[in-house]
Amino acid sequence: MIFNEAKNFINGAFKSGSSSKIHRVISPLDGKELTTFTESTSEDLDEIISFAQKAQKAWQKVTLKERAQVFYKYKQLLEKNSAELTEVIYLENGKVHGEAKAEIDKAIELTEFACSLPQFVNGENMEVSRGIYCASTRSPLGVVASIVPFNFPSMVPHWTIVNALALGNAVILKPSEAVPISSQYIAKLLKEAGLPDGLFNVINGTQSTVENICDHPDIKAITFVGSTKVAKIVYQRASHNLKQVLALGGAKNHIVLLPDAHPEMASSNIVASMSGCSGQRCMAASTLIAVGNCDTILNKLIGDAQKIKCGTTLGAVISKAAKERIEGYITEAEKQGAKIILDGRNTVVPGKENGFYVGPTIIDYATADMPVAREEVFGPVLSIIRVDTIEEALAIENANPYGNACSVFTQSGGLANYVTENASAGMCGVNIGVPVPREPFGFGGWNESRFGSGDITGKSSIGFFTKEKKTTTKWNPEAGTNWMS
Numbered sequence: 001m002i003f004n005e006a007k008n009f010i011n012g013a014f015k016s017g018s019s020s021k022i023h024r025v026i027s028p029l030d031g032k033e034l035t036t037f038t039e040s041t042s043e044d045l046d047e048i049i050s051f052a053q054k055a056q057k058a059w060q061k062v063t064l065k066e067r068a069q070v071f072y073k074y075k076q077l078l079e080k081n082s083a084e085l086t087e088v089i090y091l092e093n094g095k096v097h098g099e100a101k102a103e104i105d106k107a108i109e110l111t112e113f114a115c116s117l118p119q120f121v122n123g124e125n126m127e128v129s130r131g132i133y134c135a136s137t138r139s140p141l142g143v144v145a146s147i148v149p150f151n152f153p154s155m156v157p158h159w160t161i162v163n164a165l166a167l168g169n170a171v172i173l174k175p176s177e178a179v180p181i182s183s184q185y186i187a188k189l190l191k192e193a194g195l196p197d198g199l200f201n202v203i204n205g206t207q208s209t210v211e212n213i214c215d216h217p218d219i220k221a222i223t224f225v226g227s228t229k230v231a232k233i234v235y236q237r238a239s240h241n242l243k244q245v246l247a248l249g250g251a252k253n254h255i256v257l258l259p260d261a262h263p264e265m266a267s268s269n270i271v272a273s274m275s276g277c278s279g280q281r282c283m284a285a286s287t288l289i290a291v292g293n294c295d296t297i298l299n300k301l302i303g304d305a306q307k308i309k310c311g312t313t314l315g316a317v318i319s320k321a322a323k324e325r326i327e328g329y330i331t332e333a334e335k336q337g338a339k340i341i342l343d344g345r346n347t348v349v350p351g352k353e354n355g356f357y358v359g360p361t362i363i364d365y366a367t368a369d370m371p372v373a374r375e376e377v378f379g380p381v382l383s384i385i386r387v388d389t390i391e392e393a394l395a396i397e398n399a400n401p402y403g404n405a406c407s408v409f410t411q412s413g414g415l416a417n418y419v420t421e422n423a424s425a426g427m428c429g430v431n432i433g434v435p436v437p438r439e440p441f442g443f444g445g446w447n448e449s450r451f452g453s454g455d456i457t458g459k460s461s462i463g464f465f466t467k468e469k470k471t472t473t474k475w476n477p478e479a480g481t482n483w484m485s
């Protein structure tokens with residue numbers, strides 16, 4: 001399947017960006033060109049915003065219950081088109097079909113949460129003094145922007161767009177330049193679901209487009225999801241321009257493995273976590289800290305990882321540069337004295353010789369100071385550090401600058417509590433490799449994995465995408481006066 005040019009979506013219609021810079025979009029599966037897009041200009045952004053502001057003014061007058069109706073229809077459209085949407089993710093991102101389908105399933109769950117927002121956004125009303133009532137209500141912010149990464153072309157946009165829209169905002173989505181196609185389908189289906197024109201918009205581009213978004217005075221809030229390096233730039237630039245910002249960054253997630261863990265459960269969960277989406281997940285297990293003698297479990301884990309088939313149960317990584325970066329980490333660890341137990345370098349998938357594949361890789365006897373064990377690798381690579389005590393394991397986890405996820409594998413409730421209480425991560429798991437909180441809980445890490453406050457999904461997103469108004473009312477003249485009358 002080759003796609004038409006990926007265009008901007010503005011006021012309900014597709015339109016090319018107006019610079020002269022054309023970008024090629026390459027499929028990681030075989031290195032072939034899938035589509036192109038044209039870099040957008042600041043004038044393109046101005047045009048989108050002028051329509052978006054007009055549409056948002058009308059949209060905020062529609063009640064939340066009525067706005068939610070669009071998302072019931074949208075959910076049905078996601079379900080109906082699931083196979084085609086899955087195929088698009090497979091082609092542009094390179095993950096395997098099951099993982100691509102899981103993204104659509106998650107987009108559906110996120111949309112269900114948007115449909116349920118009327119049950120959560122009910123405000124408060126209280127008699128604060130005799131005959132005097134104070135009520136809180138929530139209003140939309142206006143035009144908001146969502147800047148997203150390559151690794152989840154559909155799920156991560158759905159983290160923000162459905163809630164932001166249902167809560168009465170207009171949204172501008174800036175997709176990753178590596179995977180701009182899924183956003184075209186999101187735009188098409190939201191329109192088909194009955195979302196009025198101008199409320200959902202797509203702007204394609206790279207760094208300059210993000211900078212224009214950060215600087216535009218009429219964008220009230222920005223969510224960013226991507227690497228820590230860019231999260232910091234976006235957070236600083238947009239906050240400096242007095243916008244509300246939530247910027248999620250990269251990750252280095254630790255697994256604390258204790259010798260009493262259930263072998264099958266630990267092995268299957270850890271292998272799925274390190275290899276799922278080719279390790280290109282901000283929740284992927286990346287460094288395993290084995291406490292004491294965990295050899296039986298580790299041998300099982302290595303055996304399970306060996307069964308993974310590149311090109312069948314393991315997808316591609318996003319680009320040639322990503323493949324080279326990941327393989328570089330493995331080579332460097334080898335030179336530094338770590339033992340490569342399973343080596344995914346130089347993997348070639350028959351029939352897909354030009355694809356970008358890295359096989360599952362397990363590195364034993366890594367140390368906490370090695371880049372492979374310390375930095376975000378973003379590939380199907382698991383480093384094992386061996387320690388004697390839980391305190392040593394926690395010291396390594398706590399010292400890492402990131403703080404997205406940490407999971408412990410044990411059958412002891414007390415030890416599990418001890419690890420989750422003391423880990424420096426926003427999302428912790430017990431016997432779960434990918435501890436993603438599901439709605440209505442919110443998604444968000446700590447430390448250098450998140451800049452700004454609150455979570456990006458779930459109930460927390462209500463606070464981010466709305467502003468609260470408090471109204472104090474007195475109707476009864478006999479209520480008299482008091483200190484605040």
Ligand code: NAD
Binds near residue numbers: 208211233249251
């Ligand atoms: P990235 O930071 O390179 O790109 C993210 C977005 O920023 C893209 O839309 C891109 O066009 C834009 N961008 C890139 N460089 C920029 C610059 N210099 N100035 C302004 N904008 C710029 O991230 P990526 O490679 O697309 O995605 C992978 C990263 O995203 C990983 O670090 C991963 O951990 C992270 N991620 C984090 C979460 C989370 O929830 N914390 C979720 C998914 C991915």
